[in-house]
Structure formats: structure tokens, C-alpha cells
Amino acid sequence: MSEPINANPKIISLEDLPTREAASDITSSANSKAAAFPSSALDSVFPISRSSLDEAYAALLLIAEKKDADGDVEMKEEEAPVLSSGESESGSSDDDEDFEDEEPIDEQEIYDLIASISDPEHPLTLGQLAVVNKPDIHITRSSSADSRGRRQRITRVKVEITPTITHCSLATLIGLGIRVRLERCLPPRYRVEINVKKGTHQSESQVNRQLNDKERVAAACENQQLVGVLSGMLATCK
Template sequence: MSDPINANPTVIDINNLPTRLNTLDDDASALEGKNAKLISEITSLSLLSYPNIDNGDLTSLEESLTSSSLSSNAASDDDVDVDVDDDDDIVDTEFTSDSRTVATANNDEDPIDEQEIFDLIATISDPEHPLTLAQLAVVNLDDISIQHAPRNQISTVTIKITPTITHCSLATLIGLGIRVRLERSLPARFRIKIVIKEGTHQSESQVNKQLNDKERVAAACENDQLLGVISQMLSTCK
């Protein structure tokens, strides 16, 4: 007889789930706060008078600082010509702002962060409920961590999952679905580690061993019936 499911799980409103847009808004708010603090410090030290400051209007000061910053950046981005004289040959090298931009774009990849991992697994369907893993708080942004390694080395993504009940019999299936989703979506340079969050399951160590044993995972992925269930779980992924 299978274990009873959690008939009344706690459900998070989909509008309250963390998104990339929310993250950008938080970053913008933090930047705005830093700018306001910087302006305050500058005006307190400056010997110049700012007629609009007393009225609380910092628009003219912000425009002045922005204009100064843009001028500084423009000066630093001017073309630089370098002539190197050698006994054997002469090398003429030109570095332009455009060439530096192209080089940066070619050499640097946008790093994969915790929000991107969360976005990949948040919409996986729970096998017991018509809800997603994020809505049931089985996966949470705060329980995702990434250890970035230098280029050409393996980085590690660690995800802690929280079963809806401590005796959930499908915890292994949920973890397997998350692993399949990430292995299909992430570059090969990422190692995936999935564990049960401490104290949330009575068979925590056993489930962790199953989820991170390569041979067991490979055998499970060869089971057509099991793959059918996982495919159904992943069908709601965006």
C-alpha cells in the first residue's frame, strides 16, 4: 500500500514566485539607493552651491553627474594606436572601442545564476498534485547554490528539495525529474547535485544516495514507464 499523499499542501501564489524581473527591480532599487547616497555625500563636501538642493530637487545634480560620467567614459574609450619598434619588425596595432566590445562578447559568457536554475525547474509538475514544484515550495530560490569553477573546469549546481510531507514516497521521482530537466538544459560543464533539505524527510540519506548515484540514475532513465512519468512532469516546463 502506497503512502498517503499530502491532501492539503501549502500552495504559493504563482504571482509571488521569484522571477528575473523581480531580481532586476531589486538591483535597480539598490543602485538608486547607492546613487542617492553618493549624491548626498558629494553635496555635503562640495564648496559649490546647488540652488535646487534645499527644495529636495536633485535632478540638476544627477544630470551633472551623469554628464560627467559619460564624458569620462567617452575619453577612456577613445581609439588607441600603439607602435612597437623591434630590431626584426614593426607591429602597428589599433585598439578601438568596437574591437574591445567584440572581444569581450566573444570571450565572456553570461554566467548562469541561481535565478536561471530556478526558472528551469520551477514549472515542473508535481507527480501527485496539479501544481508546480515552485507553487508547492518543493523547490525554492534560496535552496539553490552554484559553485562556479574557472573556464574549462566543472561547476557544481546544488539543489535542496523540500518534500510536502516527511514520508513522501515520490521524493526520489521528483529529484530525478529535476535532474533530467537540468541535464537537458545546462551545458556539460555543470555537475548537478540534488539533495533533500535537512530534516524534511525521514529517509533523507537514502534518497540522497539514490539521487546522486550515477548507476542508479542511468538505470532509472532506461525505464520507459518511469521516463513517461517524468516526461509528463516536464510537459509544463516553459
């Protein structure tokens, strides 16, 4: 890790990133986007030192090795938290109707949350590097009952990331940053899954296992060196 992973990545300009605005508003959107997300925002958190990235990478390896040594335990599906206040005898909440009326979060909103995360090596965002792309965000909504017969509304958000090169050793760190960002911003009923897009990384299955193992993620978020690097990556988020 003595040299940059990808010194010359393909860069998408800010005005070409996906937005919700109509085609007729593209020009004004580009201007407002540039004003809302100036390049100085990235300059203020860079460079993240090579030693910090090396230490963060080493910490991720140690966490993975420890978990592999302990043995993987099959994880049970988490139950969505349900508030007890206002719950009726039928097991549903008095707020069910209000919940149904809420406007659901869509793929564009998820993209907006994560596209402005900065890459750990380059003073560019994940959106600009096409590490995250709107077509690679998938949202699935379902309704089920928990062990007490109470209705749960679960929304699953799957994000597929595309590393800039197939041997990118910071893919796990990038995926971790995306997971932390979404789990901080989304309501508790949202379930987040982060995967490397099929065929884009030589250690695809290993990275995916690390990113979707809640014990490994929890251990990573308790590591001071990793938290420092993640904070730098998320400092550019709007």
C-alpha cells in the same frame, strides 16, 4: 501508496514565485506569468494515474535494491568534456576568451528551469508547492586541469528539495525529474547535485544516495514506466 501523499499542501500563487523583475514590475510580471503558464497546461497532463505512480515507485525500489545488492562503488569525479578543435599547444582552447565573456547562469535561471516542473501527484508545480525554492539553489564555480593538463571550468549546481511531508515516497521521483531537466538544459561543464534539504525527510540519506548515483539514475532513465511519468512531469516546463 493507495492514498495521496499530501492531499492539502501549502500552495504558493504564481504571482508570488521569485522572478528577476524589479518590484515595480511585479504586477505586469504576474500577468505575463499567468499568460505564459496557464493552469490548462497542468490540466492537460493530469491526472497521472495512481497505477503509473505505483509502478514508477516500484521500479525505483527495484533499482535501489539491485544496486545495494551489487554494492556501492566509489565514483570518481567526472572530467569536463573538452573540445579538441581550436586547442592550442598550451592546452587551452582558442575560445577561452569568448568563454570568459559568457554571462554565467545564475540561481534565478536554475529556478526558472525547475519551478515549472509539475508535481507527480497534484496539478501544481514544484514552485507552487515550495518543493523547490530559490534560496535552496547553490552555484559554485571552479577552474582546474584534467589529466592532460587542459584547463577545465566546472560549475556545480546544488539543489535542495523540500518534500511536502517527511515521509513522501515520491521524493526520489521528484528529485530525478529535477536532475533530468537540468542535465538536458545545462551545458556539459555543469555538474548537478540534488539533495533533500536536511531534516525534511525521514529517509534523507537514502534518497540523496539514489539521486546522486549516476548508475542508478541511468537505470531509472532506461525504465519505460519511469520515463513515462517523468515526461508527464516535464511536459509543463517552459
